[in-house]
Amino acid sequence: MIKRGKNALFEIVNQTKAWEGTIRLVAEKAGSLKSLSEGIEEVVFTGCGSALNVAWVLAPTFQYYTGIKARAVPSADCVFFPDTIFTTGSPTLVVPISRSGDTTETVEACKSAHARGMKTLSITCNLESQLARMSTESLVLEPASEKAVVTTQSVTSMVLCGQMIAAIVSKNGELIDQLKSLPAIGQTIIEKSHALGREIGENESIVKFAFVGNGPYLGVAKECQLKIKEMVVLPSDSYPVLDFRHGPKSNVDEQMLVTVLMSDSAREAEIAFIKDMKALNGVLLVLCEKANSEVVGIADYLVEVHSGLPEFVRPILYLPVVQFLSYYRSLLQGQDPDSPRNLTYYVALEGAMGN
Amino acid sequence: MIKRGKNALFEIVNQTKAWEGTIRLVAEKAGSLKSLSEGIEEVVFTGCGSALNVAWVLAPTFQYYTGIKARAVPSADCVFFPDTIFTTGSPTLVVPISRSGDTTETVEACKSAHARGMKTLSITCNLESQLARMSTESLVLEPASEKAVVTTQSVTSMVLCGQMIAAIVSKNGELIDQLKSLPAIGQTIIEKSHALGREIGENESIVKFAFVGNGPYLGVAKECQLKIKEMVVLPSDSYPVLDFRHGPKSNVDEQMLVTVLMSDSAREAEIAFIKDMKALNGVLLVLCEKANSEVVGIADYLVEVHSGLPEFVRPILYLPVVQFLSYYRSLLQGQDPDSPRNLTYYVALEGAMGN
Numbered sequence: 152m153i154k155r156g157k158n159a160l161f162e163i164v165n166q167t168k169a170w171e172g173t174i175r176l177v178a179e180k181a182g183s184l185k186s187l188s189e190g191i192e193e194v195v196f197t198g199c200g201s202a203l204n205v206a207w208v209l210a211p212t213f214q215y216y217t218g219i220k221a222r223a224v225p226s227a228d229c230v231f232f233p234d235t236i237f238t239t240g241s242p243t244l245v246v247p248i249s250r251s252g253d254t255t256e257t258v259e260a261c262k263s264a265h266a267r268g269m270k271t272l273s274i275t276c277n278l279e280s281q282l283a284r285m286s287t288e289s290l291v292l293e294p295a296s297e298k299a300v301v302t303t304q305s306v307t308s309m310v311l312c313g314q315m316i317a318a319i320v321s322k323n324g325e326l327i328d329q330l331k332s333l334p335a336i337g338q339t340i341i342e343k344s345h346a347l348g349r350e351i352g353e354n355e356s357i358v359k360f361a362f363v364g365n366g367p368y369l370g371v372a373k374e375c376q377l378k379i380k381e382m383v384v385l386p387s388d389s390y391p392v393l394d395f396r397h398g399p400k401s402n403v404d405e406q407m408l409v410t411v412l413m414s415d416s417a418r419e420a421e422i423a424f425i426k427d428m429k430a431l432n433g434v435l436l437v438l439c440e441k442a443n444s445e446v447v448g449i450a451d452y453l454v455e456v457h458s459g460l461p462e463f464v465r466p467i468l469y470l471p472v473v474q475f476l477s478y479y480r481s482l483l484q485g486q487d488p489d490s491p492r493n494l495t496y497y498v499a500l501e502g503a504m505g506n
Numbered sequence: 507m508i509k510r511g512k513n514a515l516f517e518i519v520n521q522t523k524a525w526e527g528t529i530r531l532v533a534e535k536a537g538s539l540k541s542l543s544e545g546i547e548e549v550v551f552t553g554c555g556s557a558l559n560v561a562w563v564l565a566p567t568f569q570y571y572t573g574i575k576a577r578a579v580p581s582a583d584c585v586f587f588p589d590t591i592f593t594t595g596s597p598t599l600v601v602p603i604s605r606s607g608d609t610t611e612t613v614e615a616c617k618s619a620h621a622r623g624m625k626t627l628s629i630t631c632n633l634e635s636q637l638a639r640m641s642t643e644s645l646v647l648e649p650a651s652e653k654a655v656v657t658t659q660s661v662t663s664m665v666l667c668g669q670m671i672a673a674i675v676s677k678n679g680e681l682i683d684q685l686k687s688l689p690a691i692g693q694t695i696i697e698k699s700h701a702l703g704r705e706i707g708e709n710e711s712i713v714k715f716a717f718v719g720n721g722p723y724l725g726v727a728k729e730c731q732l733k734i735k736e737m738v739v740l741p742s743d744s745y746p747v748l749d750f751r752h753g754p755k756s757n758v759d760e761q762m763l764v765t766v767l768m769s770d771s772a773r774e775a776e777i778a779f780i781k782d783m784k785a786l787n788g789v790l791l792v793l794c795e796k797a798n799s800e801v802v803g804i805a806d807y808l809v810e811v812h813s814g815l816p817e818f819v820r821p822i823l824y825l826p827v828v829q830f831l832s833y834y835r836s837l838l839q840g841q842d843p844d845s846p847r848n849l850t851y852y853v854a855l856e857g858a859m860g861n
Contacts, residue, residue, distance in 0.1 A: 193575075200752025211583075211590030220548075220593055222577060225720075225746040228566075231772040232721035235566030238575055256748050359741070365580075366587035380754050386714070386741035391580040393611050397555025399735050401846050417586040491756050 156478060156488035158298035159382075163474045164341060166304035167334040170467075172294030173308045174331055177315035180290060187272055187288050188320045191244045193220040195236060197229050197260050198248035201302040201377060202309070205248050205274075207370025209313035212463045216317040216326060223370070229260035237267060246313070247273045250297070250305045252280020261285055274312050276305050290316075299489040301381050303474050306374055307337075307467040314464065329464045336458050341471045344454060348475025351452055353483055357408045357434055359386040362473075363395050363424070364412035371412050371466045375473040381491045382481040392417065392424050403431040412469050413439035415462040425449055438469040511833060511843035513653035514737075518829045519696060521659035522689040525822075527649030528663045529686055532670035535645060542627055542643050543675045546599045548575040550591060552584050552615050553603035556657040556732060557664070560603050560629075562725025564668035567818045570722075571672040571681060578725070584615035592622060601668070602628045605652070605660045607635020616640060629667050631660050645671075654844040656736050658829045661729055662692075662822040669819065684819045691813050696826045699809060703830025706807055708838055712763045712789055714741040717828075718750050718779070719767035726767050726821045730828040736846045737836040747772065747779050758786040767824050768794035770817040780804055793824040 177184075194213055196206035206223035214221040224236050226247070237243060245264035249257040252275035261282060264271050273286035276296040283289045295308035311333065318326040351357070360379045362372035372389035379387035390399055392411065403409060409428045413421050422445060428435060429449050437450040441457060456468045481488040532539075549568055551561035561578035569576040579591050581602070592598060600619035604612040607630035616637060619626050628641035631651040638644045650663035666688065673681040706712070715734045717727035727744035734742035745754055747766065758764060764783045768776050777800060783790060784804050792805040796812060811823045836843040 199746075199749050203746075203749060203752075211587060214593070215587070215590050218593060220575075220596075225724075225749055227720055227746055227748040227772060227775065231769070231775070232566060232570075235570050235721055238569070238573060241575075254752075365582055366590055369580075377754070381756055384757055388743075391554075391558075391582055393582040394554050394558060394580055397558075397609075399732070401736055402739055414586070417582060420582065420586070 156299075156482055159301055159303060159478055159488040162297050162299055162304045163471060163478060164345070166307055166471070167337045167341065169292070169295035169304045169308045170311050170334045170337060173292050173311050174315060174334070176292060176294075177290055177312055177319070180288070181319045183288055184272070184316055184319045187270060188244060190242050191219060192241045193222070193243045194246060195222055195224055195229070195243060196246045196248060196313070197224045197226045198257055199226050199254055201306050201374060202248040202250065202254070202257065204370050204374035204377060205306060205309045205313065206246075207373055208310050208367050208466050209246075209317075209370070211367045212314060213317045215463055216323060217321045219320075226254070226256040226260040230256055230263050233263055233267070237269070243269050245269050245271045247271060247282055247286065248275070248309055249273070249280070249282055250276045250302055250309070252277040252282035258282060258285075272316075274309050276308075300495065301378070301488060301491060307470055310467050326464070329460050332460070333464070333467065336456070336460070337468060337471075340454070340456055340468050344472035345475055347452060347454065348472045349479045351408065351436060352476040352479030355483070357406060359402070359407045360410070361388040361390070361395065361399065361403070361407060362410045362412065363390050363392045365392050365414050365417045365421070367463055367466050368412040368414055368469070371469055372410075374470065375410060378473055378477040382477040382486065382488050383484065384486070384491070392421055396424070396427065400428070400431065403428060403433040405432045405434065407433050408436055409433040410436040410438065410473065413437065415440070422446060436472075438472065440465065511654075511837055514656055514658060514833055514843040517652050517654055517659045518826060518833060519700070521662055521826070522692045522696065524647070524650035524659045524663045525666050525689045525692060528647050528666050529670060529689070531647060531649075532645055532667055532674070535643070536674045538643055539627070539671055539674045542625060543599060545597050546574060547596045548577070548598045549601060550577055550579055550584070550598060551601045551603060551668070552579045552581045553612055554581050554609055556661050556729060557603040557605065557609070557612065559725050559729035559732060560661060560664045560668065561601075562728055563665050563722050563821050564601075564672075564725070566722045567669060568672045570818055571678060572676045574675075581609070581611040581615040585611055585618050588618055588622070592624070598624050600624050600626045602626060602637055602641065603630070603664055604628070604635070604637055605631045605657055605664070607632040607637035613637060613640075627671075629664050631663075655850065656733070656843060656846060662825055665822050681819070684815050687815070688819070688822065691811070691815070692823060692826075695809070695811055695823050699827035700830055702807060702809065703827045704834045706763065706791060706827075707831040707834030710838070712761060714757070714762045715765070716743040716745070716750065716754065716758070716762060717765045717767065718745050718747040720747050720769050720772045720776070722818055722821050723767040723769055723824070726824055727765075729825065730765060733828055733832040737832040737841065737843050738839065739841070739846070747776055751779070751782065755783070755786065758783060758788040760787045760789065762788050763791055764788040765791040765793065765828065768792060770795065777801060791827075793827065795820065
């Protein structure tokens with residue numbers, strides 16, 4: 152008998168090896184990345200599902216470091232609503248993101264970009280894929296490919312890949328050094344996160360989940376939400392931190408885990424938010440660089456990453472604890488984290504894209 | 507005894523009067539809107555909660571009609587992560603949106619824009635508000651102001667306001683005529699939607715909700731999700747249509763109402779999606795201009811608006827049925843739609859914005 156979730160667990164525990172491979176691989180392409188980005192006025196990161204969450208982390212990160220406008224867009228909108236995204240006369244680089252490299256609407260988004268004369272730089276984990284073959288340039292993260300249906304190490308690696316691109320394009324040597332430190336720091340975090348993620352995952356009094364983050368952390372929050380939806384099949388939300396106070400907070404009670412992905416820039420507002428959620432009896436998981444005594448006192452669960460890294464570098468360090476949490480809750484509920492119900496390894500849409 | 511939800515019901519039923527007032531009011535400001543938009547290279551629509559959902563409808567609509575880049579951004583990101591949104595040397599107009607005009611982070615976003623030398627055009631329903639006083643120009647939709655905590659007519663009116671701005675800036679007379687036809691068409695839709703919304707709302711076998719839409723309909727889907735969260739306090743999601751197939755669909759079963767907000771551009775893919783959801787036993791509510799026989803056969807509930815209007819004009823016609831649905835389910839559950847638990851008329855954050 153094969154143990155349920157064997158692949159997912161292996162991929163969560165060992166993901167820093169994929170990160171190392173990713174850093175090496177992107178660094179080797181530095182020359183072509185620099186020339187590809189010359190004269191570019193806007194970058195559009197596009198994908199579906201987890202890959203769209205990666206785009207949500209990368210767009211603010213890329214614009215922050217390079218000063219080049221960047222946005223995250225669902226692949227289908229590039230195909231069906233291109234005039235809401237692309238403007239004429241503004242040289243744009245499209246970055247299609249897809250683990251399989253064969254997701255129908257992301258492949259179509261790539262074709263649509265080429266038809267408009269735009270260059271593309273795809274991020275995928277599959278060398279034999281359509282995206283790898285058709286894009287102007289592609290970064291194929293084979294060390295990050297996965298056997299499980301659910302994405303874990305591929306997500307963190309594709310984020311790291313995009314961060315490396317931002318560092319290379321902005322010629323930011325300090326950032327490259329910081330990114331290179333992530334695998335070693337990540338290994339420690341993963342070891343610390345394993346037992347805690349399991350403890351939270353096995354707390355059956357929690358039956359609904361909310362993840363909140365600002366700036367680049369909104370994409371991480373969306374990815375956490377998706378892990379719960381895929382592996383645990385329980386109600387799960389993601390919101391910008393302060394937006395959660397405008398309506399969605401009406402759902403908070405002692406059965407909801409509210410996970411706060413803390414930044415540096417919005418730290419004060421996030422601490423006020425944490426107090427507010429505790430007053431509503433929410434169960435709090437706080438992920439941060441380092442907590443103050445107030446947060447230590449309030450948080451039910453706490454991960455401090457102690458990375459010494461800036462907020463735009465840290466996002467992938469927050470994911471492992473939620474990957475573990477989802478994994479163990481999934482097992483507890485008798486599901487198979489490797490192969491959740493209703494899902495396939497990638498989504499192909501036969502004849503649904505009008506071509 | 508005051509009837510629960512009296513104000514919300516009045517505001518849903520009579521919202522086309524607010525639409526008429528909105529059209530008149532924006533048309534009167536045509537001259538100053540044209541001069542305000544001269545030389546602008548990007549428009550940033552920003553808000554929190556429902557107002558952010560309005561921004562999500564308006565950004566693609568504005569870019570589509572004007573050819574000027576537009577994006578929707580949470581107010582807090584304008585304050586805490588401005589370098590992920592604004593670029594130097596690109597003349598930008600910021601459009602802060604807030605019913606009360608006093609939402610803390612949206613007021614701060616407005617200040618932050620002014621500090622960067624940008625012009626602002628606020629959309630609010632309150633003449634005495636900070637936003638109305640401080641913005642470069644403001645559109646104060648007093649006929650759309652509300653007594654209920656939950657936003658209904660203010661949302662549809664603020665969307666219509668932004669559509670009018672797009673029409674004026676792009677000097678699109680045909681679009682203005684189309685927008686002017688919305689109150690009369692809307693009145694018919696509201697009458698048709700009332701009984702159906704009540705029927706769905708009182709179907710207690712439905713205990714979770716998903717709303718999906720592409721392009722400008724994603725913002726509408728987000729607003730539908732928020733109405734459920736605020737008034738009904740049950741699990742509720744929103745996604746781009748095809749993204750829903752990447753993970754979240756694992757939650758679909760006969761207890762989930764899947765509401766599809768149909769566009770024209772992605773119609774074929776949306777019909778394929780509808781079939782897919784039915785195969786998973788989801789309960790389907792389809793909102794569209796006109797259904798084909800296949801959709802008529804599959805949909806459990808159907809609203810055809812028969813407006814003769816393009817997809818970027820129709821979004822507010824899809825909202826009333828979900829407003830009614832939320833209202834009646836809220837009543838059935840013994841809640842007060844006028845004043846949901848944990849919520850206030852607007853959100854003020856004391857000292858949490860670091861100033």
